[in-house]
Amino acid sequence: MAAVDISPAAAVYRRAQYAPTTTAVIYEGREISSARLGRTVAALAAGLAEHGLRRGDRIAYLGFNSLAFFETLLAAAHLGAVFVPVNFRLAADEVRHILTDCGAHTLVVEEGHRELAESILTELPTRRHVLIDTDPACPAATAPAAVWTPQSELLVRGGTPREPVPAHDDDLAVLMYTSGTTGRPKGVTLTHGNLWWNATNVDSVVDTRPYDVNLAVAPLFHIGGLNALTLRALLRGGTVVLRRGFDPAQCLEDLVHHRVNSLFAVPAMFAALARVPGFADADLSALRAPIVAGAPVPPQLIRDYAAQGILLQQAWGLTETSPFATYLPAALTEEKTGSAGAPMPYTEICLTHPGTGAKIHEAETRGEICVRGPNVTPGYWNNPEATGAAFDDAGWFHTGDIAHRDKDGFYYIVDRLKDMIISGGENVYPAEVERVLIEHPDVVEAAVIGVPDPKWGETVLAVLTCEPGTTLTVEEVRDFTGRHLARYKLPTRVVLVEHLPRNASGKLAKVQLRRLVEAEVEVEQNSGTA
Structure with missing residues (x-):
């Protein structure tokens, strides 16, 4: 039995063929039909191929959610290339690590991220650089350097689109880097x-x-x-x-x-x-x-x-x-x-x-x-x-x-x-304490980390955001959580903040949280309230 082609590009082209007038994407108020999406993806794939992108090459995308994101992913699938979406909140050093680690052949960016990309281009393995200039929802491109190829140019100069490369179970589709809340992302x-x-x-x-x-x-x-x-x-x-x-x-x-x-x-x-x-x-x-x-x-x-x-x-x-x-x-x-x-x-x-x-x-x-x-x-x-x-x-x-x-x-x-707290030989799981804290009527968000303690090894510190006009003391927090948790799981300290730090995926950023706590504690100590 022949292997089944499960390429997302092939699925888009089938849809464009059999249901061309259906709306595939509504992007910031604009409706894009299945036929239009299929044509754009085929043209972009041809343009990228003309610029040397081949099967197995990595093509990275740096920008916000956009129609161009989908077009790039699907064009990569058309060619059998590997799509690498990059977290748009990362610093230049983090982006450099990802693009170097994956050995990206082509980098596609929105204008709003061009300056960051240009700051590291000489250190990257990338051979082609594409700037999105077809999206009115993106910042307008302002006289980019010659190193950039506008996406519009790829769409009109790619030549005749070739047939999409079939994709099977074991073929690599996407390289997605972990959020990297600790250490280098993999x-x-x-x-x-x-x-x-x-x-x-x-x-x-x-x-x-x-x-x-x-x-x-x-x-x-x-x-x-x-x-x-x-x-x-x-x-x-x-x-x-x-x-x-x-x-x-x-x-x-x-x-x-x-x-x-x-x-x-x-x-x-x-x-x-x-x-x-x-x-x-x-x-x-x-x-x-x-x-x-x-x-x-x-x-x-x-x-x-x-x-x-x-x-x-x-x-x-x-x-x-x-x-x-x-x-x-x-x-x-x-x-x-x-x-x-x-x-x-x-x-x-x-x-x-x-x-x-x-x-x-x-x-x-x-x-x-x-x-x-x-x-x-x-x-x-x-x-x-x-x-x-x-x-x-x-x-x-x-x-x-x-x-x-x-x-x-x-x-x-x-x-x-890895987030488990060991207090006096007992295991404390932060999420278990957080689930109880969030039940308090004055708490909007809650996070828990372990902090060093000379007697118990570690104890629980709660970082809270509260409803406007309300505050909570450690005594009030311990009284509430003590109704639901063993005593060794209760917070021994409470830090109130305006917002909890989260990464772009919505996950709590524990490294930033610890820095935030350290800064708050230092302020308290300097004011004589700690």
Whole structure:
């Protein structure tokens, strides 16, 4: 039997052929038909080929969510090249590391990021540099240096488009660099099979339909923003309402106006959406598949949405799992609040003892969650040491997340293994404390870190943002959390801040959080209040 072609470029061209007038993308108010998208991708692929991009070469994209992002990804797939989306919030040194590590052949940037790119061009392996000049939502290009080729030039000078390169399960599709909250980010290799099997998993258990309207507001350089729902909706015949970034009020307007059916967002985004004036009265009856993942989900957030008749569906996974490994069906949202769900249909899950690696079969016993299946990355780019450390001999990917499984087989994520606090010999998982803190009526956001303690080794420090006009003392926090947690898990110190630092994926940035805490403590000490 011949291998099946699962190229996303081929899917776009099929759609353009059989349903040319359907709306593929609504981007910042502009409607792009399937036929137009197919023509642009074919022309861009031809232009990139003319400039030397070949199968297996890496092509990087630096910019916000945009139509050009999709066009570049699909043109890369057409040529069999590897797409490398770059976090647009990174500093020059971090971007240099990624582009050097992946050996990028071509770099595509928006005008707003050109200056950063130019500051490091002489240190990069890139041979071609493309500047987006076809997008009115991007900053206008201002006399770029000769090193840049305008995208418009590629679209008209590429010659006759060739047939797209077939893509099979093991062919590399995307190099997606981890968020790098600690250390240098690693390049996660995602094959076309990884992306395709995640879509198959989602279609098997989530109420998604071929002609759905999907709202894309999470960063597309993040696996959740790109492959949780968005890419699949586009390839399957649906419409993607694409925004360059997340604005809560605009998001609510889009959900109502476009009758959106599916949305992926991290908890902080759903929380911000719920605070928009008019949210309680908005008609969100079309929203069948609102999926929340990417960070610990406060149970109160689930309950707040359920009270509005919206069943947030929690999922769990990582970049390495493309992204979903577990999912909680809408029907169980309230019964299993707090659970990340059961294994996806074509994905295996197990728990292992962090010290011995032995499998844990008992319910309600914590262990490291491990994943195996066709949606799991084959490893890290040019990093056999990291790949070897992540996979065991049986092919299980060790995620570094701690979880437990209830008697019905549903998983509850506790925390990251590396974030665990050891206080007086007892294990304290920050996410467990954070889930309790967020239940306090005056708390908007909560984060927990371990700080050195001469007696206990480490103790718990809580960083909180509060409702306007309110404050909390450590005594008040301990009194509240003490009703739900063992004494050794209670915060011994509270720091109040205006905002918690998060990376572009919406995850808590622990390195920045520690710096923020250090700065706050120094201010307190200098003022004599510590």
